[in-house]
Amino acid sequence: MKKNKQVLVVGAGLAGSTIARVLADNKIEVKILEKRSHIAGNSFDFINSNNERIHKYGPHLLHCNKNSKALSFLNRFTEWISYEHRVRALLSDGRTTPLPINQITLEDIFNKKFCNEIEVKEFLDSIRNTNLLPSNTDELFECSVGEKLSNIFFRPYTRKMWGIEPNKLSISIGARLPVRTNKDTRYFTDEFQALPKDGYTKMVCNMIDHPLIEVCLNKNFEKGMEKDFDHSFLCVPIDKYFGYKYGMLPYRSILFENRLENTNDQKVAVINFTDNSKYTRKTQWSLLPNSPKKLNKNKTITYEIPCSMDLNPEEYYYPINTKDSNAIFKKYKFLAKNIKNISFCGRTGLFKYIDMIPAVDIHLRMAHKFVNNL
Incomplete structure (x- = not known):
């Protein structure tokens, strides 16, 4: 293996950061490009002025089997606070x-x-x-x-x-939402359910804190950049990369409406709306156990409004998997297989909604396969 093997990773979210860390641990130089001003992708969280930990892009919940390889990997970068989501x-x-x-x-x-x-x-x-x-x-x-x-x-x-x-x-x-015949009110039934003690952003920061990893924020990927590297892992929309040759793959996005409310605590952190209003759910962040004690009685409640990509450009959330869209994706996937030096990854590269642990698991396998084939 060449000592100067260099790899490009586009996207500093969970998928890209997992790949980057595995490669760096195997003495491969990695350059991460991230179009946003922060790392951690859609799992990015921060402490607001009211001392609440906010998930900027909606609540992210981690749940899995205790023996999960993905969990074992993440254990290197965070301590956990137990939390069973309801x-x-x-x-x-x-x-x-x-x-x-x-x-x-x-x-x-x-x-x-x-x-x-x-x-x-x-x-x-x-x-x-x-x-x-x-x-x-x-x-x-x-x-x-x-x-x-x-x-x-x-x-x-x-x-x-x-x-x-x-x-x-x-x-x-x-099929994502089960139906139960018992009184179990937990949203998930996995044996391990927790939140990172210091948040997802800190966890991802620890993942990419390595001398062989360089991170460039506010940097858009442009086709052609990959030619300067031995291999590229692209967490980018696969249809956009190929110039929408077979048409655009459909996605839904989300707008977030943050309100500071002086009300009683919600019974649980997340409440779903069943009406025909524009909102799907609201989240009270102070109810999450890794959120510090808020500074006053007011609490931040975030309301989610699903929308088309036209209303929130470049903010991809949910791939819309229909018979037609899956057929289009298969055509792009075939094109991608003919390019040796590129691997598409993440939800937009794979046109797949991926929960947190599966995201780590998929990209651990992807990275280890790359290393083993060198």
Whole structure:
């Protein structure tokens, strides 16, 4: 292996920083280009003037198996504070109820009481369409929980979130939220659930704190830069790189509305809206355990407004996976395979929404494969 092997990584988020650290640990020089003014990508957090830790791009939750290789990797760069995330949905009558749907949710909506999980399952079977073999997200809703619950919890939220009808969305999108027959109100059931003690930004800062890693902020990637390096890992929109040859891949973005409110604490950190307003959810940051004690009674509540990319250019959040968009991506993926010195990564390079631990896991494998092939 050449001593002067140099690699370009575009994007200082979790994906790019994971790759950069693995390469640097293997004596490879890495240059990271980041278009934003900060590292950590969409997991960037900071302490505001009210001494609250804010996730600038919406709440990021880390959850996995205790034996996860990704977790073992991240353990090198942070200590953890245990946190089991909970979400409640705001109903039309002002009450809130747990999400994902569970026994308590069903009791709240249908004004019933169940003695055990068998009764809950039997009731669910009586209201859902058990004869339907789902082929899209909307059919999955109907098959899993029936019309009434779909119309309350899923369809309005999904239309706002994705900007299209649920029956146009891949079934994988609807499958992200489980339905439970017990009283477990946790959003995730993984055995390890925690937040970095000093935040995600500090964690990522520690990841890329290496003498062989150079970070350039406020630096846009331009096609052609990759020619100066032995290999490039590009967390960039794959369709943009290829000049939108087969058309643009669709994404949803999010606008954030921060309000300083003097109200009672929310029951949980995140409340989902089930109405037809423009908001999907709101987050009270002071309820997260790695947020310091706020300076006064006021608290920052962040409201999320999903939007088209036109309203928030260059801020990619959620790939819209439909039959048509996935077909377009396959064409770009084929083009990418013919380029030896480039690997596309991250959500825009892979056209895939990736949770935090899977993001680390995928890019650990990608980086180790590169090192092993040298």
